[in-house]
Amino acid sequence: MQLSFPDSNDPAQKAEKRSAELRSLIGHHNQRYYQLDAPEISDAEYDALFRELLELEEQYPGLVTPESPTRRIGGAPLEKFRAVKHRLPMLSLDNAANEDEIRSKLDVRVKKLLGVGGDETVGYMCEPKMDGLAVELVYENGTLTGASTRGDGYTGEDVTANIRTLRCLPLTLNGTGIPALLEVRGEVYLPLDAFRKINRDKEENGEPPFANPRNAAAGSLRQLDPRITARRPLAIFCYAPGQVEGASFASQSDFLAAAAGWGLPVNPLVRAAAGIEEAVAYYREMQARRDSLPYEIDGTVVKVDSYLLQRELGEKSRSPVWAVACKFPPRQAETVLEDILLSVGRTGVITPVAQLRPVDLSGVTVARATLHNWDELAAKDIRIGDTVIVERAGDVIPAVVRVREELRNGSEKSMAPPQKCPQCGSEVVRIADEVALRCMGLSCxxxxxxxxxxxxxxxxxxxxxxxxxxxxxxxxxxxxxxxxxxxxxxxxxxxxxxxxxxxxxxxxxxxxxxxxxRELYRFIFALGIRHVGERTAKALAQAFGSLDNLKKATLEELTSIRDIGTTVAQSIRTFFDNEENLAIIGRMLASGVTPTATAKKVGGKLTGKSFVFTGTLTRFSREHAGKLVEDQGGSVVGSVSKKTGYLVAGTEAGSKLEKARQLGITVLDEEEFLNLLETSR
Ligand SMILES: [Zn+2]
Missing domain, CATH: 1.10.150.20 (5' to 3' exonuclease, C-terminal subdomain)
Structure with missing residues (x-):
């Protein structure tokens, strides 16, 4: 009898060990990414792990387990949102990494399965692949009634309240032929200029910035408080139907045209391709245009256009046969981190910045990269002299992704966070709940x-x-x-x-x-109060009407304004409680600075009318109602006074309703409010 001993050189055994390792690694990174919004590795690195596992499983089918990440689509939903089951699963797409793979993974397979000759052409539909977050919208008889994230593809999170805050998305569909049930899949994304602004604000406020626009979109959409989502200018492009009742589409191009006709946002760059070579040319063209787009794309998607053919082709275990996601190569480069510089911002935040040996990153010479903050610097163990991988997303500032630790020679130096401000020598403080270090010097x-x-x-x-x-x-x-x-x-x-x-x-x-x-809101914004951006300054100017009123505003009055939470209110109060700030403002006013109250939107029939909302609203969200009022020139205020125009009362309205009645203010229920909007148009 022959005994077989474990042999570490046995390729099958090595494959088994490696696939187990990959499954656990991918599971870990899925959780970091989908549930914590805090990825540890770049997308390209994640894709490489996933691809390696797929290849191993293809080579050794015996290694496939039902729990393998290749059999699932993403992370499980967080417990805090209500779970929503998708009527039809939201499958993920097979990836192609280059032009050859677009041909082999799509066209060759499709033709083989359909029995189409090699020289004949299949009609395809090409779309930019948005680097965002997939969602499913539900329109019932033309009204948006639900929205959920993809989740694991079968069960997602109910994000209806947040999706309703997307300004580009119609709450009701327009036009004719609207189906009784229309499920639409789309990708929620954050435009690059908004992404940059949010990260600038976050860094100024000492919060960790988002690693990339997609994380920012995910973090913004999956907020338990829809007011936070509403402040982030998220956008969406719709790309596929889910379950549909009362309408049918012959093809993907047919569906996209119908969706656009009903007012749903469809990417204007979608294009039909007569044959795979046109689809490959589209991929090439989009790659060249990638840096000039106002949002981040990470590839293109090619689908067989005809829905009849799509049904005939069907699905493999985890993705449809009739479509492929064509990924762009990652924009990464390797270089040496020569020094770590300290930059001091307007609010005193001291940020570490990497000075790099200049390197070409897909056509752009990069010599600086953000290191975000000291926590991140420590977590990634980045040292001066390290060889690092730098990645650029869109035209966003490049970031150091990771260190090639294996290339260290011992001469690399770690850098400790500074104890003193590098510019003024003042004490450096780390404020509770913030990751940032701040110089507290008044004359920094x-x-x-x-x-x-x-x-x-x-x-x-x-x-x-x-x-x-x-x-x-x-x-x-x-x-x-x-x-x-x-x-x-x-x-x-x-x-x-x-x-x-x-x-x-x-x-x-x-x-x-x-x-x-200048207008009052400009003056408020110009003061540079922490957490008060342009939008908040406008809300403050509109609500208080004068600098004097704002200076006296209590925390309660401040937080009663739409979009202003306790942190912002506290920051405003702290600013105006500071004698030095008041003295500077006083000197400006004495010099003749006279900020003028914000001119209200003119032309709307609600101009000059103020609204207070109270109780539980069932027909619309407060955010949405507020927008409708402002669109017609009115304003929304937090508390009832003699000057209040209307009180809109939902169910269980309390003291505000009583006060409005005492003051003789017109009280509307939700129905009457909608009627007023109609007639005042
Ligand atoms: Zn300083």
Whole structure:
């Protein structure tokens, strides 16, 4: 009898060990990604793991287990959202990594299964592959009644309240032939400019930034508080039907045309392809256009256009045979991290920045990369002198993805978070609940510089011509120590500048003068109060009408405003409770700065009318109702006063309803409110 001993060189045994390892790795990264919104590896690295497991399972079919991540589609839903079962499973697509694979994994298989000759062509539909979050929308008789995330493909999370906040999505469909039931699949994404802004705000506020636009979209959509979702300008493109009753479509192109006709957002870049070579050309074209799009795409999707043929082709274990996701190569490069620089922001946040040996990253030379914050630096164990992998998403600032630890030679140096501000030497503090380190110096030069630049910027006080160069000179000459000093400048002060002419000096002075009568919201925004962005500044200006009222506002009054939570309210209160801030504002007002109350939207029939909502609303969300009111020139306020125009009362309305009745204010139920909107249009 022959005994067989375990042999570590046996390829089957090695494959078994590796596949078990891969399954557990992928499971771990799925959880980081889908449930925690905190991935540890890049998408390209995740794809590589997944692909390796798929290949092993194809080679050794005996290794496939029912729990293998290749048999599932994603993560299980979080417990905190209600679970929703999809009527039809939301399958994921097979991936193609290059042009050859688009041909072999789609066209060759499709023709073989359909018995079509090699020189004949199959009609395809090509779509950009949005790098976002898949959702399913449910329209019943043309009204949006539900929305859920993909989840594991069979069960997702109920995100109806959040989806309703997407401005680009109709709550009711328009046009003719609207089916009794229409399930539509779409990809929710965050446009790149919004992504950058959110991350800037997050870094300023000392919160960890999102790793990429997709995480930002997922994090924004899966918020238990829809008010947070509403503040994020999420968008969606619809791409496929789910279950449909009362309408039928002959093809994907037919469906997309119908969806667009009913008012659903469909990507204008979708295109029919007569044969696989046109689909390959489309893939090439989209890859070339990738950097100029206002959103992130990570490939294209090619589908057999005819639904009849799609049904004939059917599905394999985890994905349809009639479609393939054509992935773009990752935008990664390897280089050496030469130094870690410290950058001090407007609110004193000290951020580590990687200085890199310049490297080409798909056509762009990259010499700096963000390291986000000190926690991340420590978690990734990034050291000066390390060889690192840098990744760029869209035209977003490149980030260091990971370190090639195996290339270390011992000379690499870790960097500890600074104890003192590198610019002013003040104490550095880590505020509770924040990941950021902050310089607390009141006269920290970069903070002053950035706050003056912010004050003068186009979206704030719009002081034309007072750009970065002049702000730097004003500071260097000691002419300005805070924003109030701007209004004390004379022509002679400017004439002291290098390369300054008489005309330019007069223009600058005139621009400063002109800024004295900016709208109130611009002034509020320009003050640089933490957590108060342009949008919040507008809400404050509209709600309080004057700087005096805002200065006196209580926390309760502040939080009664739509979109303002306790953190923001507290930050506003802290700002106006600071004597130094009040002194600076006082000096500006004394110099003749007179912020004018925000001009309300004119033309709407509700102009000048204020609304208070109370009780439980069942016909619409407060967010949505607020938008409708504002669209017609009205405003929404938090508490009832003599000046309130209407009180809209849902069920279980309490003290506000009583107070409105006492003051003789018109009270509307939901039906009457909708009627008012109709007639005031
Ligand atoms: Zn400092």
């Amino acid at each position: 030069p970069p903070q002053i510089r950035e706050s003056i630049k912010h004050f003068a910027s186009r979206t704030a006080m719009d002081i034309e011509g007072l750009g970065d160069r002049f702000v730097e000179q004003l500071l260097a000459l000691g002419l300005v120590h805070n924003v109030a000093d701007l209004y004390a400048l004379t022509k002679d002060d400017f004439m002291a500048f290098e390369r300054m002419g008489d005309k330019l000096a007069s223009n600058l002075l005139a621009a400063i003068e002109a800024s004295k009568s």
